[in-house]
Amino acid sequence: MEIREAIMTRKSIRGFKDTPVSKETIADILNTASRSVSALNSQPWRCIVLAGDIKDKIGEANVQAFLSGAEEDVKDPVMQGEGRQRMIGVAKQLFAAMDIQREDKEKRLWWSQRGFRFFDAPAVVLICIDKEFDSEFHRLDIGAFMQNFTLAAMDYGLGTCVELQAVTYLGGVREYLDVDPNAEFVVGIALGYPDDDFPANHVVSERADMAGLTEWYGFED
Numbered sequence: 712m713e714i715r716e717a718i719m720t721r722k723s724i725r726g727f728k729d730t731p732v733s734k735e736t737i738a739d740i741l742n743t744a745s746r747s748v749s750a751l752n753s754q755p756w757r758c759i760v761l762a763g764d765i766k767d768k769i770g771e772a773n774v775q776a777f778l779s780g781a782e783e784d785v786k787d788p789v790m791q792g793e794g795r796q797r798m799i800g801v802a803k804q805l806f807a808a809m810d811i812q813r814e815d816k817e818k819r820l821w822w823s824q825r826g827f828r829f830f831d832a833p834a835v836v837l838i839c840i841d842k843e844f845d846s847e848f849h850r851l852d853i854g855a856f857m858q859n860f861t862l863a864a865m866d867y868g869l870g871t872c873v874e875l876q877a878v879t880y881l882g883g884v885r886e887y888l889d890v891d892p893n894a895e896f897v898v899g900i901a902l903g904y905p906d907d908d909f910p911a912n913h914v915v916s917e918r919a920d921m922a923g924l925t926e927w928y929g930f931e932d
Contacts, residue, residue, distance in 0.1 A: 717862045722916070724870030724901070725805075725825070726909025727832045731762065732902060736867055737834060743863040747855035755844035756856045757894055759837040765887055766835060770828035772883025773876070777827050784881040785896055793919075801916045808910040826876035832901035835877055836860070837884070839894040853897050860900060870905035870912070873898060 737760055745754065761769060790798055805811075811818045829835040840853055861871045877899020884890060905912055 712866055714862070717865050721861055721865060722912075722914070723872045724903075724905045725830045725872055725911045726906040727830065727870065727901070727903035728906050729833060730904045732834045732869065732904070734760075736869075737836070737902070740860060740863045740867070740869075741836075744856050744860035747852065747859045749852045749855070750848060753844055753849060753852065755840050755849040755852050757839040757841060757891070759839065759884075759888065759890075760834060761829075761837065762834045766829065768887055769883035772886065773827035773880045774824050776880035776882055777823065781880060781882070783879050785875060785878045787875060787879075797917075797919075801914070804914045804916065805911050808914050810910075826874055827879070829874070829877055829899065829901045830872055832872070832903040834902045836900045836902060837878060838897050838899065839891075840897055841891075842893045842895055850897065857898065857900065864902060868904060869902055872901040874901060875899075877901070 741758060741760075745756075749755070806813075806819075806822075809818075809822065811822060825831065838853060838857060840849060857873060861873065864871050875898055878884075878896040881896060884896070
């Protein structure tokens, strides 16, 4: 797949087949992603890859933390203005695709729980940053790594969903994994083969025209 095609066709996948993804495949995607831009070659990313029973146990622990109203370990960013409107816009797209009505609290709760279970993907990659690198400067590198990962996965016919829900609650992670105390969890990426029959997988989020977000100087008209 050509890189421009991958960039233009990448989308979040929220429904997966139960087909496992091999360790070798994920390792190759990670190594490809590691060629991301990295300021001063710091390479601040660290990854924890989950599959099978351990993934399911941590996903269920996430759900229980959510249902109990536990304090969040990693909080959603507060968005206002255009950013918030875009967030609401894609939520409306997803709810329409999944036939989730605004007043249907039960189905909305079901949808939220799926996110905390990594959308039932066969694998999930939790991306961390070492505390010594934990600055806004180095987190830019994490974003580049994350983007490379999602694009490289497409070469294997895999879909991804980058989700903060994967690391919102860390009780299960700390209970079931031997976590480096210097690791700060940043985000998770659900990974698997897309289920083409899952309605939300057909949602393509809208993008603003860059003409309204770009200023040009020194160019001739």
